[in-house]
Amino acid sequence: MTxxxxxxxxxxxxxxxxxxxxxxxxxxxxxxxxxxxxxxxAFKIGKFHAQVGGPLALLAAVVGLILAWRSGVTLTxxxxxxxxxxxxLIMVLGIGYHSxxxxxxxxxxxxxxxGAPTSELAAAINDPLSGPAQWASALLWILLIWLMVxxxx
Numbered sequence: 001m002t003x004x005x006x007x008x009x010x011x012x013x014x015x016x017x018x019x020x021x022x023x024x025x026x027x028x029x030x031x032x033x034x035x036x037x038x039x040x041x042a043f044k045i046g047k048f049h050a051q052v053g054g055p056l057a058l059l060a061a062v063v064g065l066i067l068a069w070r071s072g073v074t075l076t077x078x079x080x081x082x083x084x085x086x087x088x089l090i091m092v093l094g095i096g097y098h099s100x101x102x103x104x105x106x107x108x109x110x111x112x113x114x115g116a117p118t119s120e121l122a123a124a125i126n127d128p129l130s131g132p133a134q135w136a137s138a139l140l141w142i143l144l145i146w147l148m149v150x151x152x153x
Contacts, residue, residue, distance in 0.1 A: 001070070002067065002070050002071055005063060005066055005067045005070060006067055008063050009060055009063040009064045009067050012056050012057075012059045012060035012063055013057075013060040013064075013148075015053075015056045015060075016053050016054075016056035016057035016059075016060050017053075017141060018053075019049050019050075019052045019053030019056060020049065020050065020053035020054070020057065020094065021137075021138075021141060023046040023049035023053075024046075024049065024050075024098055024102070024137075025134075026042065026046060027042055027043055027046045027049075027102060027105075028130070028134065030042030030043070031043075031105050031125045032125060034116070034117050034122065034125065036109055036112045036113065036114050036115070036116070036117055036121070037114050039105065039106075039109040039117075040106075040109045040110060043102065043105065043106035043109060044106075046102075047102070047106060050094065050098075050099050050102070054091075054094070054095075057087075057090075057091070061087055064148075068080060077151075077153075078152075078153035079147050079150075079151045079152055079153055082147055082153075083144060083147045083148060086140055086143050086144045086147065087144060089140055090137065090140045090141065090144065093133060093136060093137055093140070094137070097129070097133050098133065098137065101124070101127065101130065101133075104124050105121065105124050105125060108120055108121040108124055109121060
């Protein structure tokens with residue numbers, strides 16, 4: 001029974017990462033081309049990714065808690081508490097910055113002419129917080145995976 005729960009936890013976690021990180025990175029790359037028709041297409045195709053990835057991440061967390069409980073791991077183990085914090089930071093950054101950025105760029109691309117992005121769209125694409133937010137998200141995902149695998153404390 002525990003192996004099945006473990007399998008579901010890992011499956012949901014990898015699927016969440018696949019739906020959140022990969023399309024998010026692809027949309028970010030599409031935006032930086034400044035090719036408005038391409039941005040529109042990419043954001044139209046990718047806009048659902050957070051609607052699927054977010055619930056998958058929550059499902060992975062819930063199944064992970066069930067797995068820990070069923071396995072006899074104390075839910076206040078240091079590595080689990082650190083994982084809770086990192087998970088919340090990932091979700092806050094994803095919902096608070098990345099999703100809003102994607103919605104803003106997507107709507108501005110729809111209002112922009114085909115030839116070149118409007119100054120507002122260009123400013124949204126070139127947001128100086130974008131790079132640090134991308135790096136922070138990547139490092140948080142890596143840290144979360146490391147905590148789950150290494151269980152360092």
